[in-house]
Amino acid sequence: MKSLSLFTLTLLSAHLAAAQRMVGYYGIFATGANCTGIPRFVPELVPAHMYTHLNFAFSNITDDFQMGVTNPGTDEAMYARMNALKKINTQLKTAVVVGKCLGRAFLNSAARLVSQLLTILASWYCIAGGWSMNMSYYSLLVSSAQNRATFIASSLKFVRQYGFDGIDFDWEYPSDTTRGGQATDPQNLVLFMKELRAAVNAETLTNGTSRLTLSIALPGGPYHGQYFLNDQLAQYVDWFNLMAYNLHGSWESIAECAAPLYDPAVGTAFSGYSVNNAFTSMVPTSVDPAKFNLGISFSGDTFTLNTSQTTPGSSASGPGTVGWCTKEAGTMAYFEIKTLLSGGNATAAVDTVGVCSYLTYTSNSSQWVGYDDPSSFNSKVDFLKAKGMGGISVWAMDADTTDFELTTAVTTRLYNKQGWLNNVIPSNGTKSGAGSLAVTGDVVARVVVAVIVAVVAGFAL
Numbered sequence: 001m002k003s004l005s006l007f008t009l010t011l012l013s014a015h016l017a018a019a020q021r022m023v024g025y026y027g028i029f030a031t032g033a034n035c036t037g038i039p040r041f042v043p044e045l046v047p048a049h050m051y052t053h054l055n056f057a058f059s060n061i062t063d064d065f066q067m068g069v070t071n072p073g074t075d076e077a078m079y080a081r082m083n084a085l086k087k088i089n090t091q092l093k094t095a096v097v098v099g100k101c102l103g104r105a106f107l108n109s110a111a112r113l114v115s116q117l118l119t120i121l122a123s124w125y126c127i128a129g130g131w132s133m134n135m136s137y138y139s140l141l142v143s144s145a146q147n148r149a150t151f152i153a154s155s156l157k158f159v160r161q162y163g164f165d166g167i168d169f170d171w172e173y174p175s176d177t178t179r180g181g182q183a184t185d186p187q188n189l190v191l192f193m194k195e196l197r198a199a200v201n202a203e204t205l206t207n208g209t210s211r212l213t214l215s216i217a218l219p220g221g222p223y224h225g226q227y228f229l230n231d232q233l234a235q236y237v238d239w240f241n242l243m244a245y246n247l248h249g250s251w252e253s254i255a256e257c258a259a260p261l262y263d264p265a266v267g268t269a270f271s272g273y274s275v276n277n278a279f280t281s282m283v284p285t286s287v288d289p290a291k292f293n294l295g296i297s298f299s300g301d302t303f304t305l306n307t308s309q310t311t312p313g314s315s316a317s318g319p320g321t322v323g324w325c326t327k328e329a330g331t332m333a334y335f336e337i338k339t340l341l342s343g344g345n346a347t348a349a350v351d352t353v354g355v356c357s358y359l360t361y362t363s364n365s366s367q368w369v370g371y372d373d374p375s376s377f378n379s380k381v382d383f384l385k386a387k388g389m390g391g392i393s394v395w396a397m398d399a400d401t402t403d404f405e406l407t408t409a410v411t412t413r414l415y416n417k418q419g420w421l422n423n424v425i426p427s428n429g430t431k432s433g434a435g436s437l438a439v440t441g442d443v444v445a446r447v448v449v450a451v452i453v454a455v456v457a458g459f460a461l
């Protein structure tokens with residue numbers, strides 16, 4: 001019986017291999033904007049019917065190397081609300097993300113590192129949580145057999161206790177000595193994943209439970225990416241999420257889209273960063289590309305130009321004016337970009353090399369925003385399908401419009417059908433065909449409660 005269910009599981013995962021995954025990352029706090037028309041992105045606002053997997057960031061690595069609740073007394077309720085989304089989409093799977101955000105001060109002083117990183121959500125989260133990441137815990141965790149065993153046992157217990165279906169790792173980055181890494185990190189990470197995989201499989205065999213998924217978020221390029229031994233890790237993980245976004249940004253002195261499909265900056269000091277480069281450098285030829293999801297971002301990057309030239313590659317002096325709601329230097333949520341586009345002041349154009357969009361605004365066109373829209377996401381989905389990749393992973397689901405324009409576009413292209421998944425009926429009473437959960441009385445009530453809870457708990461921005 002048990003071997004039969006294992007066999008069935010194997011068949012299932014083989015079946016799911018081709019461009020099927022739609023993974024969304026969510027900060028466990030009710031993070032995000034709280035602006036007019038843009039309610040704080042509480043779990044109930046996640047378009048659960050458009051995702052196959054949701055990753056909740058972050059759990060803690062405690063001083064004694066157990067998986068722990070980051071904010072005891074608060075996060076548990078969020079886990080429950082997240083996992084309750086499985087009632088809306090019965091095929092939805094959830095994973096807890098192991099990793100901690102960087103301190104805000106660190107984010108600002110080491111802008112280059114941020115290029116691969118969890119910018120918007122992570123920085124909010126850090127202010128909210130009031131503590132900084134110390135990545136050396138990752139290094140210490142994988143470097144000792146005892147620490148690995150402690151963490152593995154505690155993480156299986158944790159995940160089952162709170163009703164998650166998997167574990168995602170977000171270590172930024174092994175062997176990064178500026179962040180507490182060591183030279184031995186890459187091989188130790190392989191050993192750790194091997195042992196974790198064995199424990200996960202043993203748990204399934206012993207207890208007849210469905211097998212937990214294991215996944216790793218990867219930087220979108222060789223910078224830091226070289227320290228992930230993907231050819232070896234691939235034996236133990238179910239998939240990798242390739243963070244092929246925030247590749248360019250206002251730390252550079254030319255304006256480029258954050259996540260161009262092909263390298264728009266050939267011949268400059270900023271060459272080598274694109275989705276295509278990320279794929280080439282991070283997906284070993286020995287590994288099935290279906291193990292990799294293409295990471296996309298629903299935020300654009302902003303620049304202030306300092307000459308009259310406005311085409312991609314134009315000279316820039318720094319980040320652009322902050323978005324009206326997110327107010328984050330250097331990035332802008334898609335819903336804010338839409339406001340610029342509909343306001344009549346912006347001039348939009350396509351970067352035909354980067355296969356992405358950009359706009360300029362203000363009277364002398366000195367404000368520049370690079371972004372992905374439904375059209376450029378179509379090209380990215382076509383790219384990942386042509387490469388045989390396994391799906392999509394989305395950073396910052398809350399940067400989409402409230403009627404989920406981007407999520408709908410991406411899933412529609414991914415599945416060649418309407419923007420929701422097989423057998424999942426979107427909840428009705430929605431304001432658009434996208435089947436958003438937004439704005440029922442119940443959701444409003446829950447948003448209000450969540451906001452009050454957040455304020456009382458002192459986590460409000």
Ligand SMILES: *[C@@H]1O[C@H](CO)[C@@H](O)[C@H](O)[C@H]1NC(C)=O
Nearest residue numbers: 060061062063068069070137
């Ligand atoms: C989270 O982990 C850090 C060590 O990385 C530890 O100092 C802190 O006490 C932990 N928090 C909780 C709530 O366990």
Ligand SMILES: *[C@@H]1O[C@H](CO)[C@@H](O)[C@H](O)[C@H]1NC(C)=O
Nearest residue numbers: 063133134135136137140180
């Ligand atoms: C990070 O944690 C390690 C291990 O406890 C410690 O040695 C180191 O001082 C910490 N670094 C910072 C910046 O707190």
Ligand SMILES: *[C@@H]1O[C@H](CO)[C@@H](O)[C@H](O)[C@H]1NC(C)=O
Nearest residue numbers: 156160199202203204206207
């Ligand atoms: C099986 O489940 C029991 C009870 O939930 C747990 O104590 C045990 O550790 C599990 N077995 C494995 C191999 O994880």
Ligand SMILES: *[C@@H]1O[C@H](CO)[C@@H](O)[C@H](O)[C@H]1NC(C)=O
Nearest residue numbers: 305306307308362364365366
């Ligand atoms: C555009 O206008 C702003 C303010 O009106 C000015 O500060 C800036 O220097 C101008 N930029 C260029 C490239 O002319």
Ligand SMILES: *[C@@H]1O[C@H](CO)[C@@H](O)[C@H](O)[C@H]1NC(C)=O
Nearest residue numbers: 253305306307315316317318
């Ligand atoms: C524009 O700003 C960049 C970055 O500060 C600088 O390198 C460049 O010289 C500036 N160009 C002009 C024309 O001011």
Ligand SMILES: *[C@@H]1O[C@H](CO)[C@@H](O)[C@H](O)[C@H]1NC(C)=O
Nearest residue numbers: 343344345346361362363367
């Ligand atoms: C938009 O254009 C109007 C009219 O030209 C101008 O008054 C306004 O300041 C512009 N807004 C922005 C954000 O550039």
Ligand SMILES: *[C@@H]1O[C@H](CO)[C@@H](O)[C@H](O)[C@H]1NC(C)=O
Nearest residue numbers: 425426427428429432433435
């Ligand atoms: C719910 O809305 C969708 C999209 O508008 C529609 O196709 C479907 O028939 C509706 N279902 C029910 C039960 O009303």
Ligand SMILES: *[C@@H]1O[C@H](CO)[C@@H](O)[C@H](O)[C@H]1NC(C)=O
Nearest residue numbers: 034035451452454455460461
């Ligand atoms: C959200 O915005 C409303 C309206 O500005 C404000 O009253 C409320 O305090 C805000 N809540 C949080 C948690 O920031």
